[in-house]
Amino acid sequence: MGAACATIAALLVSHIMKNAKNGRTLNAEVYAQLRAQILTGQFMPRQRLKVSQLSEQHGVSLNVVREALNRLAGEQLVELQPQFGFAVRGLSAEDLVDLFEQRGVVESLALRQSIARGDLNWQSDVVAAHHRLGGTAVVSPDDPQKLNPEWLARHEEFNLVMMRACGSPRLLQIVRQLAEASAIYQRALLPLAAVAAELETEHDDLLQRILDGDADGAVRVLLKHMEQTRDAMLPFLVQQEVAEQA
Structure with missing residues (x-):
């Protein structure tokens, strides 16, 4: 009797654990799918x-x-609004800055830590990512006024x-989260056909500084690159906010 009870208990525990695992897997899949839909x-x-609606889909x-x-919402990709429910986080000039x-x-x-700690394998990875970025068309084949989504993905990869090689998983996670938030702005606002050539030149310069071990120079190029990207998007947000207040 005792052995039978133990067997039944073990089967119940196994069933519960299996269901819990399946539940966790399902939750993770839905989260990943929704997250990807927002970021893309x-x-x-x-x-x-x-x-x-999402439940049914x-x-x-x-x-x-x-x-x-x-x-x-905890990742600031979604907002929970009173009397409205969940919505994708909005864009604003203040948030962009x-x-x-x-x-x-x-x-x-x-970047400074990566240049200080990175080895030859890391440099090779940077060169390969830069090559993939350079081999991808900047302008969208469907709309010459917008960036190619594939180029954006390669740009994020290069970054x-x-x-x-910074040596800090926590720091790298913050880098990734901020880059993903930036990508939402870029996909929505960045018509970079006019400045694409300048961006490509900056990527080449940045790569060379990294290979030369020039941390100060690499950071200067990086910050200039960010400033240019921000300034290309900011007028659209300011104009939109002025129109909404009118």
Whole structure:
């Protein structure tokens, strides 16, 4: 009798653990899918995210969707608005300026540490990422006034590879989060056909500084690059905010 009870208990525990694991996997999948949809621009800034609609689309419970949206709210990708519900975080001139200021601080530190600690393998990875970026068309084939989404992905890759040798997983995580927040702005606002050539020149200069071990020079180029990117987007936000207040 005792052995039978122990067997039943073990089976119940196994079943519970399996269901818990499946639940965690499902939650993670829905979270990852929603996150990717926001970062790739499938959900636009300020777009309302209806829990019931997302639940039906993903074939999961309302609680699974709410948990995923709350996680995204913790990452400041989603906002929970009173009497309105969840929505993709909106864009603002004030937030853009703050975002790029903090990126400058964090990425300058990460780049300096990477140059100081990086080895030949890291340099090779940076060169390869730069080559992939340079081999990708900057302008979208569908709209010559907008950036190519593939180029944006290569640009993000190059940026993260540069910082990867910093030696701090926590610092790298902050770099990644700020870069993802910036990508939302870039996908929505950045019509860089006019300055694409200048950006490419800066990438070449940045790579050379890294290979030369010139941390000060690399940081200067990086900050100039960020400033130019920010300034290309800022007028659109200012104009939009003025129009909304009129």
